[in-house]
Amino acid sequence: NAGVTQTPKFQVLKTGQSMTLQCAQDMNHEYMSWYRQDPGMGLRLIHYSVGAGITDQGEVPNGYNVSRSTTEDFPLRLLSAAPSQTSVYFCASGLAGPYNEQFFGPGTRLTVL
Amino acid sequence: KQEVTQIPAALSVPEGENLVLNCSFTDSAIYNLQWFRQDPGKGLTSLLLIQSSQREQTSGRLNASLDKSSGRSTLYIAASQPGDSATYLCAVMRGGSNYKLTFGKGTLLTVNP
Numbered sequence: 001n002a003g004v005t006q007t008p009k010f011q012v013l014k015t016g017q018s019m020t021l022q023c024a025q026d027m028n029h030e031y032m033s034w035y036r037q038d039p040g041m042g043l044r045l046i047h048y049s050v051g052a053g054i055t056d057q058g059e060v061p062n063g064y065n066v067s068r069s070t071t072e073d074f075p076l077r078l079l080s081a082a083p084s085q086t087s088v089y090f091c092a093s094g095l096a097g098p099y100n101e102q103f104f105g106p107g108t109r110l111t112v113l
Numbered sequence: 114k115q116e117v118t119q120i121p122a123a124l125s126v127p128e129g130e131n132l133v134l135n136c137s138f139t140d141s142a143i144y145n146l147q148w149f150r151q152d153p154g155k156g157l158t159s160l161l162l163i164q165s166s167q168r169e170q171t172s173g174r175l176n177a178s179l180d181k182s183s184g185r186s187t188l189y190i191a192a193s194q195p196g197d198s199a200t201y202l203c204a205v206m207r208g209g210s211n212y213k214l215t216f217g218k219g220t221l222l223t224v225n226p
Binding site for chain 2: 004031033035040042043045048050058059090092094096097098099101102103104105106107109
């Protein structure tokens with residue numbers, strides 16, 4: 001199993017550009033989520049999904065869109081990048097339910113100029 | 114609102130020492146607590162998951178305890194090695210359908226040869 005994979009590893013954008021961060025998992029996990037990690041702020045939940053076709057907002061969803069057309073993939077879209085979105089983005093997955101371990105991908109480091 | 118605090122923020126020890134990392138949380142109504150390791154520029158690696166009904170979990174040289182009523186968890190590392198140097202994060206999952214993890218800001222551990 002590859003686990004949770006994310007692409008790209010690094011990305012530099014200009015303000016106003018759009019892009020998609022890719023996340024895939026091969027563990028047949030129902031639950032997938034996106035976090036951002038910022039110095040002094042810790043990790044914060046952006047969006048999550050409890051299954052294909054079902055997504056919902058986390059605590060910092062503004063400026064981001066998600067969709068879940070398959071169990072394996074959960075892309076994160078930045079519609080119009082802003083410098084405040086400079087961060088490290090992590091995708092996570094796990095079995096649905098509150099008693100299950102979550103597994104994180106290697107992260108995407110995004111810089112918005 | 115759940116808040117997670119990790120003390121100390123940084124710790125430097127000589128190789129071979131046993132050490133304890135601390136994690137406290139404000140709301141004891143949690144489903145589970147998970148300890149992660151993060152190496153510089155890398156993703157999060159899950160170390161141990163403790164369910165709310167459990168008191169401790171062990172994996173190799175690591176032992177994590179949970180006292181839900183007092184809102185505390187400790188991660189004990191026995192016979193520390195330079196390869197243990199990393200940031201250690203604890204995260205709690207509270208109730209609700211989003212399975213959100215609330216993270217502490219981490220303890221940066223340095224084990225000196």
